[in-house]
Amino acid sequence: MDVAAAETNVWGGGNKPLNASYGKLMMWFFIVSDALTFSGFLVAYGFSRFKNIDSWPIADEVFTHFPFLHGIDAPMYYVALMTFILIFSSVTMVLAVDAGHHMQKGKVVFYMFLTIIGGAVFVGSQAWEWKNFIKGEYGAVETKGGQILQFVNADSGKRVALEAFASSIETPRANHQTSNGVWFVGEGSLPTYSVAEVQEGFTQDENLVVRIQKLNAEGEKTVLSREASLDKMNQVVGVVEGANLIHNEYGNRLFADFFFFITGFHGFHVFSGVIINIIIFLNVIMGTYERRGHYEMVEKVGLYWHFVDLVWVFVFTFFYLV
Amino acid sequence: MAQEAHKLAIFRGLLKFRSNQQKIWGVLIFLSIVTTVEVVLGIIKPAPLNTMFLRMKLLNWIFIILTLVKAYYIAWDFMHIRDEKSNLKSAIVLPLIILIPYLVFILLVEADYIFDVMRDGFVSWNF
Numbered sequence: 001m002d003v004a005a006a007e008t009n010v011w012g013g014g015n016k017p018l019n020a021s022y023g024k025l026m027m028w029f030f031i032v033s034d035a036l037t038f039s040g041f042l043v044a045y046g047f048s049r050f051k052n053i054d055s056w057p058i059a060d061e062v063f064t065h066f067p068f069l070h071g072i073d074a075p076m077y078y079v080a081l082m083t084f085i086l087i088f089s090s091v092t093m094v095l096a097v098d099a100g101h102h103m104q105k106g107k108v109v110f111y112m113f114l115t116i117i118g119g120a121v122f123v124g125s126q127a128w129e130w131k132n133f134i135k136g137e138y139g140a141v142e143t144k145g146g147q148i149l150q151f152v153n154a155d156s157g158k159r160v161a162l163e164a165f166a167s168s169i170e171t172p173r174a175n176h177q178t179s180n181g182v183w184f185v186g187e188g189s190l191p192t193y194s195v196a197e198v199q200e201g202f203t204q205d206e207n208l209v210v211r212i213q214k215l216n217a218e219g220e221k222t223v224l225s226r227e228a229s230l231d232k233m234n235q236v237v238g239v240v241e242g243a244n245l246i247h248n249e250y251g252n253r254l255f256a257d258f259f260f261f262i263t264g265f266h267g268f269h270v271f272s273g274v275i276i277n278i279i280i281f282l283n284v285i286m287g288t289y290e291r292r293g294h295y296e297m298v299e300k301v302g303l304y305w306h307f308v309d310l311v312w313v314f315v316f317t318f319f320y321l322v
Numbered sequence: 323m324a325q326e327a328h329k330l331a332i333f334r335g336l337l338k339f340r341s342n343q344q345k346i347w348g349v350l351i352f353l354s355i356v357t358t359v360e361v362v363l364g365i366i367k368p369a370p371l372n373t374m375f376l377r378m379k380l381l382n383w384i385f386i387i388l389t390l391v392k393a394y395y396i397a398w399d400f401m402h403i404r405d406e407k408s409n410l411k412s413a414i415v416l417p418l419i420i421l422i423p424y425l426v427f428i429l430l431v432e433a434d435y436i437f438d439v440m441r442d443g444f445v446s447w448n449f
Contacts, residue, residue: 018410028414039422043429050433051440060364080361084354091350094400098342219372299402306400310393317389321364322382 027300031307034269038311041265042318045258055213057251058221059320065132079320082125083312086270089118090309097302100295105284108298112281115305119274126267133259136242138162139191140249141198143235148251150211151202152223162239165201165208166193191239202233213251259319266315269308276301329404332395349399356388 018025049056060075067078092114099107139162140150151160171194176187202208210229214222224232240247248256280301289295328342332349339345363371363381371381398404403411 017407018413019407020410025410028410032414032417035418036421039418039425043422043425046426047429047433050430051436053434053437054441076361076364080357083357087350087353087357090396090400091346094346095343097402098346101342303401306396309400310396313389313392313396317360317385321360321385 021296023300024296024303027303031303034307035311038262038265038314041258041262042314045262045318048252048254048258052252052254054215055252056215057213057255058219062133062250062255063129063320064137065129067128076320078125078129079316082122082129083316085118085125086122086309086312089115089122090306092118093302093305097295097299100289100298103290103295105287105290108284108289108295109281112277112284112298116274116277116281119270119277119305123267123270123274126263126270130260130263133256134242134244136240136249138249139193139239139241141195141233141236142238142240142247143232144237145235146253148213148240148249149232149236150221150249152209152211154207154209154223154226157223159211160208162193162198162241165205166197167201167204169194169197169200171196191241193239195236195239198239199233199236203230262315263319266308266311269311273301273305273308277305328402332399345399349395353392353395356392360385360388 020028063079064073064075065078066072066074092111096108096111096115099111138150138159140148142148151162151165152158153160173190173194175190206226208229209226210224210232211221212224212232216222238247240249242249243256243259245253245257245260247253250256280297283289284295284298289297328345330339330342330345331337332339332345332352337348339348363384367381371379371384373380375383397415403414406414
């Protein structure tokens with residue numbers, strides 16, 4: 001009889017080979033599939049990068065801002081700070097889970113609160129990073145073939161912004177607005193300078209040369225001679241300021257596309273993580289888990305939260321370090 | 323997870339903690355050190371590490387290995403995989419360590435091939 005009962009139990013799914021609850025197991029299933037999604041994105045980024053391995057933008061030249069340090073070249077520091085914030089909020093999350101094991105409601109509340117703050121600060125930091133990226137710094141021009149040309153001072157080798165040399169030419173070209181159009185279509189905002197203004201200013205300033213995207217043997221961007229620069233400037237079709245999904249002053253437009261897509265997708269995960277954390281936080285305060293007798297729910301959202309941290313570790317490496 | 327059965331040793335038993343909380347702080351310190359090393363290397367970029375190794379800079383290999391180390395400790399200690407049964411461990415980890423390197427291999431080899439075609443092909447892409 002006992003044997004029969006035990007077998008029914010096994011056939012009915014009664015034993016627990018994984019020794020984990022249904023909810024936790026499902027969270028793990030989700031994390032594994034989400035991990036594969038993210039690796040698909042990151043590998044696609046790697047694909048585009050290897051395809052353009054001799055001209056990919058250098059991250060240190062793209063992400064150089066730090067809050068309150070205007071005009072100071074500070075690559076890496078800001079993302080490093082963001083990484084520490086996220087790791088730290090991961091730690092407070094484990095501490096909350098640990099406090100949950102010991103049924104210490106007050107501590108769970110405290111640590112979950114810190115976790116939520118950390119997550120919110122991280123999302124805010126990411127928004128600031130995006131703002132700088134979209135706004136751009138020096139500006140560049142684009143040739144017919146979609147190559148980005150940046151400007152460098154021939155003596156110092158330092159980058160030069162468009163506003164430092166572009167001349168001002170009266171032009172009848174005005175921003176086309178929906179209200180004036182026959183077809184009721186507007187256009188995005190015009191760049192601050194027209195192609196002619198940049199070309200004119202470039203010809204007048206003997207000290208300017210063009211920097212192309214191609215990397216030289218030292219892994220730096222190739223700087224052309226003055227003659228070659230003037231020649232290149234004749235092929236320019238557009239002025240680019242900042243980055244969006246179509247144009248990107250930092251170099252290859254795929255770089256901007258992947259940056260927006262991958263950090264955006266990750267940022268969305270952090271954002272939803274914060275929301276879920278807030279819901280669980282409120283539940284903890286209301287004593288839901290105290291009544292239920294265990295805080296496993298905190299562990300489940302914790303798993304998701306650590307996963308977001310885990311993904312960031314990889315995004316950090318592949319966008320900023322490598 | 324059995325409630326009080328945390329495994330408290332990391333680095334293959336080299337470092338044993340007295341409580342789970344202590345272990346969490348220990349892992350945080352370790353992760354911070356690794357991140358700091360990465361950032362410092364990323365800023366100074368030591369010249370000897372610019373040598374190529376298996377078609378990639380040595381420095382980039384170091385970054386990737388350190389990232390995997392960090393990922394291991396986040397998953398093992400923060401996500402408590404260390405405390406799970408080995409069945410669950412493999413169910414989570416095996417699909418990832420089989421599929422991801424496969425995907426990486428296929429796509430990067432293909433991208434490298436496309437790079438060669440675009441460089442050596444008859445059509446100029448750089449106009």
